[in-house]
Amino acid sequence: MKMDTYYIFYLTALELNFSRAAKRLFITQPSVSQSIAQLENHLQTQLFQRLSKGVSLTTEGKQLFEQIKPAFETIQLAEKTMSERAQLKQGSIAIGASDSACKHLLLPIVQSFQNKYPDVHLKLQNGSTPELLAKLQHGLIEIALVHLPIDEQRYSVEGTYSIHSAFVVGERYKHLTEKAKTLSQLAQYPIVTFSQQSQSRMYLNELFASHHLTVSPEVEVSAIDVLLACTKIGMGIAFVTKEFVQEPLNQQDIYEIPLTTQLKKRHIGIVTTKHAPLSYASQSFLSTLTNSFNNYK
Missing domain, CATH: 3.40.190.10 (Periplasmic binding protein-like II)
Structure with missing residues (x-):
């Protein structure tokens, strides 16, 4: 059986009404009835009792529903989590910088970003340029402010800030x-x-x-x-x-x-690891930080 068939059963079991299930699924009632019949034939058992104003689950139907319910709830939770992350209602960002760069370049951006996205957790780590590059390489941070030049075969420089x-x-x-x-x-x-x-x-x-x-x-x-x-x-x-x-x-x-x-002049660069995917939150913060550096120019 296809997963879609089990999903039709799951929603029908929630609604206990073929018409309401069809409405939630954006399909016709006969399509729901046909899918349920196919599933009952496949499992060789009756899942619903047809009533005058809907349906009720049989003992076997209740057992099947309880066993597949956690799977669909997990999928729904995953979709909700992904949606919230995309809207920056949750998530975390790990950033590294030296003490000076953190105080003068990073913290003003962090403050405005937190005001805009208060549910995103920001983790700050400090260190020297070699230390921060090592943390990037080991995945301990996603973004770093480091002194240039660096090995651009391993890292991507997303923006620069000139210093004197x-x-x-x-x-x-x-x-x-x-x-x-x-x-x-x-x-x-x-x-x-x-x-x-x-x-x-x-x-x-x-x-x-x-x-x-x-x-x-x-x-x-x-x-x-x-x-x-x-x-x-x-x-x-x-x-x-x-x-x-x-x-x-x-x-x-x-x-x-x-x-x-x-x-x-010397330069401080916004650096990420090449080919390492960034979270939604990190992508947004990186864009904000890069725009800030570009405005400075």
């Missing part, structure tokens, strides 16, 4: 901001930066190496808040992403040192 590097100081070294400095001059002062594993630190090493200089930081930290705190109390010159320290710059808690060398 800067050297900043607190009051103790404010005199360094009076005139443009060379990298050689900055190398004579204590440097405050992120740890060796960070993309920012790697870029700093490459920058100094390109001018035949080496970096020997006196302070290495893993969080932007700690880096800024060390800078404010005069522990040295901090290498930062300007977009992520704009507020303390505006408030003159820290000061940017002008350089004789123009630093090239």
